[in-house]
Amino acid sequence: MNLIQLRLFRDIARELSFAKAARQNNITQPAVSIHIKKLEDELGKKLFNRTPHNIQLTPEGMIILADVKKILQLSEGLKIRSSYSQGVLEGNIRIATIHSIGMYEMGEFLSSFMKSFPKVHIHMEFRRFDDIYSLLLKEKIDLGVVAYPEQRTNIEAIPYSEDELVLIVAKDHRFSNKKTILLEHIESEPFIAFESGMPTREATDKVLDEKGIRVDIRMTNDNIYTLKKIVEAGIGVSIVPSNTVDEEVQRGSLVRIRIRDTKLTRPLALLKLKKTVPNTPLEIFMERMLSHGGNNT
Known part of the structure; x- marks a missing residue:
């Protein structure tokens, strides 16, 4: 029994795929099968039930998986602490976030962190907000960064x-000379909205409903970049997070207008599994990110 076998077992259990585990570990699928067969023989237990189209953990495999995760966490933690004691921080951090946070909130911070800790490898992917919770529960990521965090088990x-959140309009729009605006003034404007079900859309809809304001939704989109381009083209106005339009405002293609009769804000949060103790790279990453976020609030 060795750490390679244990790591492959954990990865197959997480992905329910020998092929994916092979790709993640840069070895061939037959080599993965050989490692798992050796592990099963040594443990005297069948770890997976395999069919041509499906893989599932056996009951024995589920029990063993919990111990394997602890062993691997201790092993990885030992390597990290050993390098950190010599003044070098090494490790991997897997992050999932939504596009508007990853592109407009985290860029400066990530650049600074990676310069400070060049041996920490960060894998970041952009996903829909609801996918991020699922990825975290399946332990496919270490950290989620979301807007409008929800209470979820574990x-x-x-x-x-x-x-x-601010109103944005094209540079030649009739509101383009305004610094602030009353929310009711957008009632007659063609409105470009985030897709239904997205947290920012739900928060905006809630405020509009509370004030009895009905907007004329002409188009919807789930991508902040596309939404901004639609507004730039003069097709309508929109309400978006303020810092997502810094570049366009500076360039002069969009105008940012504050809404003066209501406070529209979008809370952001880091997501982690409750029972998981962060490894040293993740712990330092979270500490610095929380400090960075506090400075920007």
Whole structure:
């Protein structure tokens, strides 16, 4: 029994795929099968039930998996602490976030962190907000970063920062000379909205409903970049997180207008599994990110 076998077992259990585990570990699928067969022989237990189209953990495999995770966490932690004691931080951090946070909230912070800790490898992917919770529960990521965090079983949401939501219009729009506006004034405007079900859309809809304001939704989209381009083209106005339009405002293609009769904000949070103790790289990453977020609130 060795750490390679244990790591492959954990990865197959997580992905329910020998092929994916092989790719993640840069070895061939037949080599994975050989390692798992050796592990099963040594343990005297069948770890997986395999069919041509499906893989499932056996009951014995489920029990063994919990111990394997602990062993691997201790092993990886030992390597990290050993390198850190010599002044070098090494390790891997897997992050999932939504596009508007990853592109507009985290860029400066990530650049600074990676310069400080060049041997920490960060894998970041952009996903829909609801997928991030699922990936965390399946232990496919170490950290989620979301807007409007929800209470979910076994997931801890740590407040990180908040954005102000603002109205954006094209440079030649009739509102383009305004610095602030009353929310009711957008009632007659063609409105470009986030897709139904997205947290920012739900929060905006809630405020509009409370004030009895009905907007004329002409288009919807789930991508902040596309939404901004639609507004730039003069097709309508929209409400978006303020810092997502810094570049366009500076360039002069969009105008940012604050809403003066209501406070629209978007809370941001870090997500981690409740029972998981972060390894040293993740712990330092979270500490610095929370400090960075606090400075930007």
